[in-house]
Amino acid sequence: MRLERTLDALAAAALQEALGLDEAPPALIRKTQDPKFGDFQVNGVMALAKRQKANPRELAAPVAERLAALPAIAKAEVAGPGFVNLTLDPAWLGTRLSEDAGDGRLGVDPVETSETIVVDFSSPNIAKQMHVGHLRSTILGQALVQLLRCIGHRVIGDNHLGDWGTQFGLLIVGLRTFGDEAALEADAIVELERVYKAASARAKEDEAFAAEARAELAKLQQGDPDNRATWERMVATTRETLDTIYARLGTTFDEWLGESAYDAMLPGVVGELEAKGIAREDEGALCVFLNELDPAAIDGALPDAIPKKLKKNGTPFIVRKSDGAFLYSTTDIATILHRRDVFDADRSVYVVGAPQGLHFRQLFATVRLLGVDMALEHVAFGQILDAETGKILRTRGGTTVTLRSLLDEAEERAREKIEEQRAEGRLRIADADMDEAVATIGIGAVKYVDLQQNRLTDYRFDFDKMVSFSGNAGPYLQYQYARIRSIFRKGEVDWETPAGAIVPEEPSELTLAKTLLRFGDVVHEAAETYQPHLLCGHLYDVAQAFSRFYTACPVLDAAGLDAEGATRTSRLALTQLSGRQLEEGLALLGIGVLARM
Numbered sequence: 001m002r003l004e005r006t007l008d009a010l011a012a013a014a015l016q017e018a019l020g021l022d023e024a025p026p027a028l029i030r031k032t033q034d035p036k037f038g039d040f041q042v043n044g045v046m047a048l049a050k051r052q053k054a055n056p057r058e059l060a061a062p063v064a065e066r067l068a069a070l071p072a073i074a075k076a077e078v079a080g081p082g083f084v085n086l087t088l089d090p091a092w093l094g095t096r097l098s099e100d101a102g103d104g105r106l107g108v109d110p111v112e113t114s115e116t117i118v119v120d121f122s123s124p125n126i127a128k129q130m131h132v133g134h135l136r137s138t139i140l141g142q143a144l145v146q147l148l149r150c151i152g153h154r155v156i157g158d159n160h161l162g163d164w165g166t167q168f169g170l171l172i173v174g175l176r177t178f179g180d181e182a183a184l185e186a187d188a189i190v191e192l193e194r195v196y197k198a199a200s201a202r203a204k205e206d207e208a209f210a211a212e213a214r215a216e217l218a219k220l221q222q223g224d225p226d227n228r229a230t231w232e233r234m235v236a237t238t239r240e241t242l243d244t245i246y247a248r249l250g251t252t253f254d255e256w257l258g259e260s261a262y263d264a265m266l267p268g269v270v271g272e273l274e275a276k277g278i279a280r281e282d283e284g285a286l287c288v289f290l291n292e293l294d295p296a297a298i299d300g301a302l303p304d305a306i307p308k309k310l311k312k313n314g315t316p317f318i319v320r321k322s323d324g325a326f327l328y329s330t331t332d333i334a335t336i337l338h339r340r341d342v343f344d345a346d347r348s349v350y351v352v353g354a355p356q357g358l359h360f361r362q363l364f365a366t367v368r369l370l371g372v373d374m375a376l377e378h379v380a381f382g383q384i385l386d387a388e389t390g391k392i393l394r395t396r397g398g399t400t401v402t403l404r405s406l407l408d409e410a411e412e413r414a415r416e417k418i419e420e421q422r423a424e425g426r427l428r429i430a431d432a433d434m435d436e437a438v439a440t441i442g443i444g445a446v447k448y449v450d451l452q453q454n455r456l457t458d459y460r461f462d463f464d465k466m467v468s469f470s471g472n473a474g475p476y477l478q479y480q481y482a483r484i485r486s487i488f489r490k491g492e493v494d495w496e497t498p499a500g501a502i503v504p505e506e507p508s509e510l511t512l513a514k515t516l517l518r519f520g521d522v523v524h525e526a527a528e529t530y531q532p533h534l535l536c537g538h539l540y541d542v543a544q545a546f547s548r549f550y551t552a553c554p555v556l557d558a559a560g561l562d563a564e565g566a567t568r569t570s571r572l573a574l575t576q577l578s579g580r581q582l583e584e585g586l587a588l589l590g591i592g593v594l595a596r597m
């Protein structure tokens with residue numbers, strides 16, 4: 001269930017009835033900071049009192065009375081300047097939780113209006129290794145696809161590969177000039193990167209070389225069969241490398257529509273921009289100057305197409321270079337039209353680093369001028385910093401860290417840590433299961449460390465904290481999950497069958513129950529605000545609340561506590577729901593679990 005939403009509706013109805021209003025006012029429900037004051041607080045009375053110039057505490061009294069009479073509420077008290085503190089009723093809590101437990105969706109009910117949403121994520125560039133910047137996009141994007149899908153949207157995950165553009169002219173000439181066939185066979189991406197570096201350095205000094213590269217690019221774009229074959233080979237070999245990384249990360253896409261997929265649309269897009277007066281020529285290039293345009297004068301433009309910030313920003317959005325070449329920006333406009341017309345998308349979400357903020361603001365404004373009213377969101381994120389220096393993560397040699405080496409190191413650290421814990425008898429993983437455990441724990445740890453941050457902040461990449469089996473880290477949550485599974489094994493209780501009715505009584509049971517009941521709210525909020533870290537926070541709360549409960553309350557040994565065994569059943573059900581939320585929650589984040597650790 002959606003706990004907060006349900007309480008909000010109950011409180012709004014109580015406000016309306018108690019005060020004899022025509023409409024239900026906003027109840028403004030908040031979680032209380034301190035459980036001493038109950039579980040939730042209704043703040044709506046104060047806002048109303050202010051408007052009616054009434055005494056808020058007097059208005060609050062009949063509201064509290066009505067709320068107290070509801071089955072969901074054990075206690076409702078007027079407090080402070082006029083808010084109402086609510087304590088949930090344990091029996092009501094238990095019934096709602098039992099419903100969540102018996103439901104395949106774990107209480108995450110679907111949105112009322114399901115949208116078609118394209119999530120554009122990962123999107124690395126051909127002939128270049130993925131670096132850690134693409135890691136965040138890949139991890140965040142995958143989590144967002146799953147979260148949005150989980151709340152009932154139709155989601156299309158799209159890998160908008162950088163597979164078109166000026167670099168290919170340089171690569172074609174470069175391969176011919178400096179290419180080493182054996183090296184290309186052995187490790188294509190490393191060789192392509194080397195060739196690209198050499199070619200771009202040469203082009204800077206040698207105008208004839210640069211001109212040749214431009215000519216080869218033009219030939220490629222006009223469909224020259226030789227250049228096309230070379231390009232196809234570069235795309236295919238890069239994809240092999242990408243596929244191994246995606247397999248390690250467990251990332252999948254519904255579409256792989258790279259920049260090249262839109263090539264045929266580009267002249268038409270630019271033609272329309274010109275015809276409608278949205279783009280004009282400047283020093284030979286075709287540009288959109290958003291600071292000059294008035295949407296009212298453009299046929300079909302949305303009235304609020306240009307946000308204030310851009311009205312003052314004179315940076316042109318270039319859609320065709322003076323040499324006639326189209327750009328990243330042109331492709332992105334075509335991509336939006338394709339998503340609207342072919343996918344019938346209601347929303348397009350871009351999981352791309354914060355430095356591309358201006359590009360997306362300009363892009364969104366430009367398509368609004370073309371009349372596109374699809375929701376468009378740049379889900380930006382910060383950078384990964386070195387734990388020691390606090391600067392952008394680099395290798396000792398000063399080059400950018402590749403994703404491959406980062407994943408290798410994460411697995412290596414996970415292996416060391418697991419070996420250490422095994423030696424101390426804290427983990428029991430059989431030799432035969434080690435490789436699977438290392439991959440699940442190591443890759444899970446990388447993902448968790450990335451997702452647990454508010455995505456907009458830069459963060460320091462700390463391998464030691466990352467592979468920790470205590471505190472807020474992936475391995476800790478996986479460990480708690482395995483511990484729950486071992487309770488079921490030990491008691492010979494079937495993990496797949498719902499354990500039974502939940503009747504929370506002890507304080508630690510109540511705390512755990514209230515935490516678990518927030519799952520639906522958290523998943524919805526994390527999805528709709530594109531903040532997977534909210535789900536990480538919840539899972540950590542669950543693990544901690546479970547741990548306290550398990551320390552305070554015997555589960556398997558609770559048999560003797562009552563004649564019918566209801567206490568044992570209830571505790572088993574709480575344990576099981578904790579485990580299932582950990583498993584399902586981690587799965588939404590793209591992180592696996594192990595039944596034994």
Ligand code: ARG
Pocket residue numbers: 120122123124125160161162332335350352
């Ligand atoms: N290939 C780009 C890069 O590596 C990211 C593309 C993001 N998606 C988009 N539709 N612009 O920076």
